[in-house]
Amino acid sequence: MKISFIGLGHMGAPMARNLVKAGHALVVFDIVKANVDALTAAGASAAKSPRECAAQGELVITMLPSSPHVKAVYLGGDGVLAGVAHGITVIDCSTIDPHTAREVAAQSLERGNPMADAPVSGGTGGAEAGTLTFMVGGTQQVFEHIAPILKAMGKNIVHCGACGTGQVAKICNNLLLGITMIGVAEAMNLGAALGIDTKVLAGIINTSSGRCWSSDTYNPYPGVMENVPAARGYTGGFGADLMLKDLGLAADAARQAKQSVVLGAAAQQLYQMFSAMGFGGKDFSAIINMYRTAQ
Amino acid sequence: MKISFIGLGHMGAPMARNLVKAGHALVVFDIVKANVDALTAAGASAAKSPRECAAQGELVITMLPSSPHVKAVYLGGDGVLAGVAHGITVIDCSTIDPHTAREVAAQSLERGNPMADAPVSGGTGGAEAGTLTFMVGGTQQVFEHIAPILKAMGKNIVHCGACGTGQVAKICNNLLLGITMIGVAEAMNLGAALGIDTKVLAGIINTSSGRCWSSDTYNPYPGVMENVPAARGYTGGFGADLMLKDLGLAADAARQAKQSVVLGAAAQQLYQMFSAMGFGGKDFSAIINMYRTAQ
Amino acid sequence: MKISFIGLGHMGAPMARNLVKAGHALVVFDIVKANVDALTAAGASAAKSPRECAAQGELVITMLPSSPHVKAVYLGGDGVLAGVAHGITVIDCSTIDPHTAREVAAQSLERGNPMADAPVSGGTGGAEAGTLTFMVGGTQQVFEHIAPILKAMGKNIVHCGACGTGQVAKICNNLLLGITMIGVAEAMNLGAALGIDTKVLAGIINTSSGRCWSSDTYNPYPGVMENVPAARGYTGGFGADLMLKDLGLAADAARQAKQSVVLGAAAQQLYQMFSAMGFGGKDFSAIINMYRTAQ
Amino acid sequence: MKISFIGLGHMGAPMARNLVKAGHALVVFDIVKANVDALTAAGASAAKSPRECAAQGELVITMLPSSPHVKAVYLGGDGVLAGVAHGITVIDCSTIDPHTAREVAAQSLERGNPMADAPVSGGTGGAEAGTLTFMVGGTQQVFEHIAPILKAMGKNIVHCGACGTGQVAKICNNLLLGITMIGVAEAMNLGAALGIDTKVLAGIINTSSGRCWSSDTYNPYPGVMENVPAARGYTGGFGADLMLKDLGLAADAARQAKQSVVLGAAAQQLYQMFSAMGFGGKDFSAIINMYRTAQ
Secondary structure, three states: OEEEEEOOOOOHHHHHHHHHHOOOEEEEEOOOHHHHHHHHHOOOEEOOOHHHHHHOOOEEEEOOOOHHHHHHHHHOOOOHHHHOOOOOEEEEOOOOOHHHHHHHHHHHHHOOOOEEEOOEEOHHHHHHHOOEEEEEEOOHHHHHHHHHHHOOOEEEEEEEEOOOHHHHHHHHHHHHHHHHHHHHHHHHHHHHHOOOOHHHHHHHHHOOOOOEHHHHOOOOOOOOOOOOHHHHOOOOOOEHHHHHHHHHHHHHHHHHOOOOOHHHHHHHHHHHHHHHHHHOOOEHHHHHHHHOOOO | OEEEEEOOOOOHHHHHHHHHHOOOEEEEEOOOHHHHHHHHHOOOEEOOOHHHHHHOOOEEEEOOOOHHHHHHHHHOOOOHHHHOOOOOEEEEOOOOOHHHHHHHHHHHHHOOOOEEEOOEEOHHHHHHHOOEEEEEEOOHHHHHHHHHHHOOOEEEEEEEEOOOHHHHHHHHHHHHHHHHHHHHHHHHHHHHHOOOOHHHHHHHHHOOOOOEHHHHOOOOOOOOOOOOHHHHOOOOOOEHHHHHHHHHHHHHHHHHOOOOOHHHHHHHHHHHHHHHHHHOOOEHHHHHHHHOOOO | OEEEEEOOOOOHHHHHHHHHHOOOEEEEEOOOHHHHHHHHHOOOEEOOOHHHHHHOOOEEEEOOOOHHHHHHHHHOOOOHHHHOOOOOEEEEOOOOOHHHHHHHHHHHHHOOOOEEEOOEEOHHHHHHHOOEEEEEEOOHHHHHHHHHHHOOOEEEEEEEEOOOHHHHHHHHHHHHHHHHHHHHHHHHHHHHHOOOOHHHHHHHHHOOOOOEHHHHOOOOOOOOOOOOHHHHOOOOOOEHHHHHHHHHHHHHHHHHHOOOOHHHHHHHHHHHHHHHHHHOOOEHHHHHHHHOOOO | OEEEEEOOOOOHHHHHHHHHHOOOEEEEEOOOHHHHHHHHHOOOEEOOOHHHHHHHOOEEEEOOOOHHHHHHHHHOOOOHHHHOOOOOEEEEOOOOOHHHHHHHHHHHHHOOOOEEEOOEEOHHHHHHHOOEEEEEEOOHHHHHHHHHHHOOOEEEEEEEEOOOHHHHHHHHHHHHHHHHHHHHHHHHHHHHHOOOOHHHHHHHHHOOOOOEHHHHOOOOOOOOOOOOHHHHOOOOOOEHHHHHHHHHHHHHHHHHHOOOOHHHHHHHHHHHHHHHHHHOOOEHHHHHHHHOOOO
């Protein structure tokens, strides 16, 4: 299938390469020329604008940093909706606020282009390996149409409901993740300070009611697990600044929905404080270091 | 074995009954006569004070509401340590602060009585069914000595380390549990307000990085799971006031250890607010109702 | 002077009337016809759009509910900047985010119209009485030009610095106010629960280091002061939902500036929870009721 | 008058010296010999225990670090109540929890010794200068009896109500102070990040509804005020660890009273985090530095 792919950053580039590997013909666009060159070297052809890019595809996929970028790339004069042929399906894989996702989808549909929001989890590692999880918001028909293509880039393709619910699922999951990671950091540090062996403590928590992914799969306390960021100086993984961005989306969405998120907002502020201390580039589990006692 | 059992409340009574069922000879004490009568009817004999009770056993087990009770029952003039024979092992199953647990254990050991703290999880249901988890703090020798006996009351008998670490494990786990439950409440309510089907959302979270016991085993959102308190009006289960007590122990222990627990303290205050509104007797997952919008 | 006045709501209407009383000729616009009628009855003339309205004035003043309204009224095809004559000064008295304020001011200046942001404090009472405080962001020249006219509507006209700083001053003040009010609520309720006479406690705080406007001028505990919302069932005053809006602006601005506001975000969530319980229309000091114990 | 004075630390020593200067005959006790020597050099006589010390006075004053010290010094075998003559009034100036204060006072009264709790504010500077504020809990009769003597050490002698209310007033005030200081830190840092001159911002806040002692008398932002800790590297003043102690007392008292203190608990945790980073010895207004962006 001929696929238009717009946005070739840390996530978009490996995703696009996996589509090429799966045998699709890609036409790509990015504002950074080097990003485009890397993909054309891999077999893709280049377009000069989102509009031109979208005009050539039987399917359009975008992967962009934030809501303003999505609005500009879709709704701008040189944007996707100005170029895409009637009836072509468009998929936005960016993580943005549900409100914007729904607004863009409505405009897309109005022009005759079914749209899905399909934010991912799994990080750059998952993007390289083709093992991302896609959380898809869109009609059942659109989901069935795009799921086989997304399979070239991911392992789990989940249908969350109507347009926007992909974003909702992602921000709700990450809201909870941001909270549980700090919860584990507090519990592990407290236990250590009170004299329990941290591996023993993690073992107990992981088989008890405190059990969670942040403890049993991604424990932030150094020495408890191997092959996690805590075991390699908190490099790699999911950056604290990315968690901060997602908690910001969650807090915003909560405000618009008139829902309170007391712990979520506290977590957001703690990651903000940690980031301002200069550690936004570390894996988000490094927040445990903000709880360490000075020597 | 002849076992002295002191404290026959909601937890202690079924625990003692399970020891009787396992063939042990029990001598019991409680300040409430009716509690004692229920156990003697089940085959136990009664003692007139903790001291008299402890004096008769080859092993002493206590199950009491809080630190002051433990101090009084162990260290008082008519207390356990005043009566127990030299060399007899004593086990306190109460959930109390690690500091007091260590202090009492030190005094017990000084008198020649090895001691273990062995707080439980599993609630009254687990106590009745004999499926409690025991978190044991004490020497390896003491652990090996008492584990077979605890097996009559529980399923998992975990050795956490030296004296006091049983309490540490329990409060660290419950600190995390108190946080994750509110995190799930916030995430589920936010998702519902943003229009995603709550069963779908729970399903996604439960297979993603937000996964936790509070979501996949004890989800607080009504209609998501069966056989949880949320499915029966938040009755039964683990009361909000008990969670509040444990978070208080955690906050206190953190203060003494000079560790900060930002989300833990916020969770404590939210359960306190919820309790003050009159809902302390509800299951702790009912805290989700504090996040509901008025109609 | 002939003044164009756009936005005749609860705040704008009495402000406009005070300008009429001061002898100015007003041309007004509002999307609600009844609001316009009330002002024409008071001597103003009516215009059919922001554009037409702005076109007639020697000075333009706007008073609008939120950032999107300000953008639409200023930058829309039928908006202020499309109509206002070159060189005319424009003043926006709305409370909005500093980022939007600066963006609109830049576009205004580009078209040859000096602009000031001049959000107010003092509520509808101050608007009626002409005793508002204006926090003005703009050049020194603009400030000197408009201060005498603002005097017809307010008592204190403060120059905060360049464009946007009026908004900054307002949201920083209200961020602090939202926090101190909850602080006073917690301190007063705690004192009452611990058995001190609340008037005595307020007296001590008001002459000690806990002293603040929320305690000495607007105490939320019933019976401590007269002539405050707490003395009349929390009616009148500054609504909880308005405080919630301002804390939202502060949290947003903090996010953009990469500053953490831990207590500010917690305060925002507490007002949100209070509002969701159905009390957003009460004075913001009513938040003390969320801390009351059920009877 | 012959006064027994027990506890000659940073606060107690200058307080005792002021009593000597006022012409009283002092008999003193402290566990640190050097502290005692300094006072005897100033004219006091020394006693060998709290009991001996208390036995000689017509009035007993104590100034101790915490609740356990107060219990030991009053209730121990060699303590105040074991020595003091029937009918003599005793005053505890320590800052401790109201519960302990009331418990000790009840035992004192039972033995025939009227007691007052009289915690102070004003720091070591106020102790040296004799300008402390005393918050007195006790009967009207006791208050009238001791106020003239306290006047030798302080400027404001405030009657708060029955026994324990001195402590209640102090912890409620300091709870609020701990919150407002962080509130000011957040507001000032946010304003600075958003581009307003910080002196201008402080000026606006100080004449608006955000006004508070932490802003208008003790502003934490460097350069805004002279003669405050922020102007001298946050040395001197009221240490962050002392604020942390008082917030701990407030949180404990709140727990016992079943009152929630959401912002108070958050403030406590932030000071704890700041202290753990190694800054507990700095003035508490230095907490603003935890909000600074890394360079």
